[in-house]
Amino acid sequence: MHRTGCGAPPSYDGCRTVDPARYTPPPMATLTEDPKVVAASAEGVAAEVRRRRTFAIISHPDAGKTTLTEKLLLYSGAIELAGAVQQKAQQRHARSDWLAMEQKRGISVTSTVLQFEYAGRCVNLLDTPGHQDFSEDTYRVLTAVDSAVMVLDAAKGVERQTLKLFEVCRRRGLPVLTFVNKMDVPGRDPLELLDEIERVLGMAAVPLNWPIGSGREFQGVYELGSGQILRFERLSRGERASLVGTAALDSPALDKLVGERPARELRDAAELLRGATPAFDRERFLAGAQTPVFFGSALNNFGVQPFLEALVDLAPSPPPRESDRGIVDPETSGFSGFVFKIQANMDPQHRDSMAFLRVVSGRFEKGMAVDHPRLGRRLRLPRAHRVFAQERETTEEAFAGDVVGLVNPGLFVIGDTVSDGLGLTFPPLPRFAPEFFARLRPETTDKNKAFQKGLRQLEEEGAIQVLYETGAVRREPILAAVGELQFDLVQSRLEQEYRVGTRVDRLPYTSALWVRAQAKQEGELDWPLRGVMRVEDRSGQLAALCEGRWVEDLLIEKNPKFELVRIVDERSLAAS
Numbered sequence: 001m002h003r004t005g006c007g008a009p010p011s012y013d014g015c016r017t018v019d020p021a022r023y024t025p026p027p028m029a030t031l032t033e034d035p036k037v038v039a040a041s042a043e044g045v046a047a048e049v050r051r052r053r054t055f056a057i058i059s060h061p062d063a064g065k066t067t068l069t070e071k072l073l074l075y076s077g078a079i080e081l082a083g084a085v086q087q088k089a090q091q092r093h094a095r096s097d098w099l100a101m102e103q104k105r106g107i108s109v110t111s112t113v114l115q116f117e118y119a120g121r122c123v124n125l126l127d128t129p130g131h132q133d134f135s136e137d138t139y140r141v142l143t144a145v146d147s148a149v150m151v152l153d154a155a156k157g158v159e160r161q162t163l164k165l166f167e168v169c170r171r172r173g174l175p176v177l178t179f180v181n182k183m184d185v186p187g188r189d190p191l192e193l194l195d196e197i198e199r200v201l202g203m204a205a206v207p208l209n210w211p212i213g214s215g216r217e218f219q220g221v222y223e224l225g226s227g228q229i230l231r232f233e234r235l236s237r238g239e240r241a242s243l244v245g246t247a248a249l250d251s252p253a254l255d256k257l258v259g260e261r262p263a264r265e266l267r268d269a270a271e272l273l274r275g276a277t278p279a280f281d282r283e284r285f286l287a288g289a290q291t292p293v294f295f296g297s298a299l300n301n302f303g304v305q306p307f308l309e310a311l312v313d314l315a316p317s318p319p320p321r322e323s324d325r326g327i328v329d330p331e332t333s334g335f336s337g338f339v340f341k342i343q344a345n346m347d348p349q350h351r352d353s354m355a356f357l358r359v360v361s362g363r364f365e366k367g368m369a370v371d372h373p374r375l376g377r378r379l380r381l382p383r384a385h386r387v388f389a390q391e392r393e394t395t396e397e398a399f400a401g402d403v404v405g406l407v408n409p410g411l412f413v414i415g416d417t418v419s420d421g422l423g424l425t426f427p428p429l430p431r432f433a434p435e436f437f438a439r440l441r442p443e444t445t446d447k448n449k450a451f452q453k454g455l456r457q458l459e460e461e462g463a464i465q466v467l468y469e470t471g472a473v474r475r476e477p478i479l480a481a482v483g484e485l486q487f488d489l490v491q492s493r494l495e496q497e498y499r500v501g502t503r504v505d506r507l508p509y510t511s512a513l514w515v516r517a518q519a520k521q522e523g524e525l526d527w528p529l530r531g532v533m534r535v536e537d538r539s540g541q542l543a544a545l546c547e548g549r550w551v552e553d554l555l556i557e558k559n560p561k562f563e564l565v566r567i568v569d570e571r572s573l574a575a576s
Contacts, residue, residue: 045363045399046331052401053315054124054358056141058169059151060159064181068151068298069114069127075305076123078116078388113356113387113403121312124403128165135164136432136462136482137341140414142168143429144340144358146401147175147315150291151298154180154187154214158200166201169288175316176291178205179307184297186215190269194277194293204290206280208310209303210269211295213262220258221295221303222249222266224273229266231257232302286316318401321360323417325424328361330400335362335370336419337404338426339412344457345497346392353457355408356387357418360426364398370418373425375411381418383407414462433566434465434480437509437545438487441476443501454498455490459538464490467512467535467543478535478545479504480512509533509545513552516563526558 059065073079112127126145128138142148148169152158158166169176180193190211197205209221212229220231229247247253249270255263284290292314296303318330328336341356357364366384371377385392385405398404406412415429442451455477459466465480481487487504494500512535515525527534531547532555544564546552556564 042332048122048363048399049331049401050317051120051122052124052317052399053121053147053312054126054145054318054401054403055147055149055311055315056126056128056138056145057149057151058128058138058142058162058165060153060156060161063151063153063156063159063162064298065151066127068149068179068181068304069125071298071301071304072125072308072311073114073116074301075308076116076118078114113405115386115388115402118308119312122399122402123312124401126403135161138165139168139432140340140429140462142172142174144338144356144403145174146318147177149311150176150178152178152180152193152197154182154190154193154295155185157188157193157196163200173288175286175288176203177311177314178291178293179298180293180295181298183211183214183295184216184218184300184302190214190295191272191276197291197293201291203288204278204284205293206277206290207273207293207295208280209294209306210266210273211303212258212266217262218297218302219262221306222270223306224270229254229257230303230306232300282314285314318360321426323424323426325422328422328424330361333361334420334422335364335368336360336417336422336424336426337364338418339406339414339416340429342408342412342414342461344461345493346387353408353410353460354385354387354392355406355412355416357404357406359398359400359402359404361400362420364402364404366394366396368420370420371423372411372416372418373423374413374416379411381406408460410460413460431462431465432482434482434512435510436481436484436487437507437512438479438481439476439505439507440479440487440490441503441505443503447498447500450498451494451500451502454494454500456538458490458493463493465537467537467545470534470536470542478507480545507533507545508547510548511546511552511566513544513546513555513564513566515542515544516565525555525562528554528558 057065057069070079114125114127116123116125124145126141128141129135142165148165150162150166150169152162166176178197180190190207194205194207197203208225209223211221212219212231220229222229227249229249231246247257249267254266257263258266278290280292281290285292292310294303294307294310296307298304320327320329322328323336337357337359339355339357342353343356344353346354364381364384367380367382369378369380372379383406384395384398385407386395386398387403387405392405395404417425440455442448455466458464464486467478467480468475469478479487479490491502491504494502525542527544528551531551533545535543535545537543544551544555546555552564
């Protein structure tokens with residue numbers, strides 16, 4: 001491998017970006033009189049921040065998100081050979097899918113950070129889980145990016161999971177670029193797909209290129225801006241597509257390059273597009289009112305490189321963000337950031353935990369001292385890494401837009417803010433309401449220590465919530481999950497990473513209500529006689545598991561003096 005680094009969710013608006021057109025940067029906070037540091041935190045920092053492009057890729061499962069991720073890395077030079085999800089025996093797994101469960105099932109179940117250089121830009125690509133059972137992890141990732149790439153299957157258009165993730169992007173104010181994938185297999189008419197994007201998503205779809213043919217006759221794309229035709233040649237899977245010819249739309253060479261019928265159909269489509277689609281407007285794109293649309297085939301590499309070039313050109317650099325102390329400017333403010341993800345055991349040799357920190361403003365330096373508001377203390381960050389999927393390397397510095405991996409000895413939870421003397425916090429990240437519950441037991445008692453350690457680390461990641469029945473003779477963990485596949489993930493990772501076999505026994509409950517008001521004893525609540533289980537988390541936070549909505553309603557009705565909620569944010573749980 002070769003790579004280069006760079007120097008149904010709840011209604012929630014945490015970590016929103018701010019419209020640059022309505023924003024005036026504050027004076028820069030000078031944190032030191034050292035001239036080198038002052039220079040680094042002024043012109044140098046501003047230049048580095050403007051180079052950053054931090055985005056996530058969202059899609060419905062099987063639309064080709066992971067394949068497109070791999071091909072973007074291939075064309076950037078970050079990797080030398082792209083693996084496919086359905087690989088042959090001699091091919092490797094996708095770089096972004098590194099968990100054993102992901103490689104076995106061919107699905108993405110955890111988010112991944114990938115950083116690379118391209119065309120003078122430092123690109124931070126955050127690959128998100130495609131399966132709906134892991135939408136909580138995807139939501140957190142979308143709080144840490146500045147734009148999104150939406151991948152659509154040319155045969156299926158806007159699918160259910162895509163729509164849900166797009167709504168999160170809309171609430172966050174993220175500009176969205178659209179890549180219509182799988183043009184090399186029979187699909188829907190491109191004009192029909194544009195119409196569906198506008199009807200279902202409520203934003204103007206502006207094609208910046210147009211497919212030449214479709215299905216087996218798909219040959220390449222017509223660049224509407226330059227007027228050039230880019231024809232590609234199919235090569236072996238995992239290799240770069242070969243550009244075999246270019247031609248202008250009105251050139252006789254076009255007929256020879258792509259064939260008379262495809263040339264005629266392309267000219268007709270171009271004429272129709274001139275009057276049927278609006279011109280691309282960058283301001284409307286940044287405001288989320290317009291999406292540029294690109295067509296291609298990630299599997300066969302058709303249209304991937306033109307898309308990558310457009311992506312680094314169109315995607316915004318890090319914008320200002322809101323905090324409890326007002327607007328934070330990425331270029332002129334001091335260092336600040338927030339933890340949006342925790343991952344254990346990325347390196348089997350270290351068995352440690354990594355906190356993923358999105359740098360919001362300023363310059364991060366290895367070993368710097370920062371304020372940690374939740375802990376109420378100042379601490380140093382000596383072990384910082386640049387992360388590339390499962391791999392890591394020590395980093396000396398990072399800038400707004402970058403993601404830094406911090407070795408986490410239990411100091412960080414998801415949603416934590418750190419800063420260098422700015423005295424601010426970013427909005428907390430919510431936990432999703434769990435809908436599936438099960439008891440988890442180790443198959444043998446001799447692995448109990450490893451079982452408890454593994455479960456605690458998985459809980460810190462936010463992969464699962466762990467509860468315990470109050471008053472029970474045996475303190476057996478109860479898993480609370482947003483989706484059932486999370487149970488499989490926990491079992492797989494305990495087996496692979498801790499060598500602990502487990503058994504999952506499903507429970508009949510469908511929701512949990514957390515007791516927000518202080519209750520000294522669970523006996524203070526008036527509990528229903530059936531359909532409910534009294535539980536608590538590791539910190540003693542009390543909750544009720546309910547078999548149905550009727551139990552929720554009854555519990556709330558019988559306890560008017562207590563606040564019972566379905567969603568609790570990470571930091572409030574950590575502090576309780």
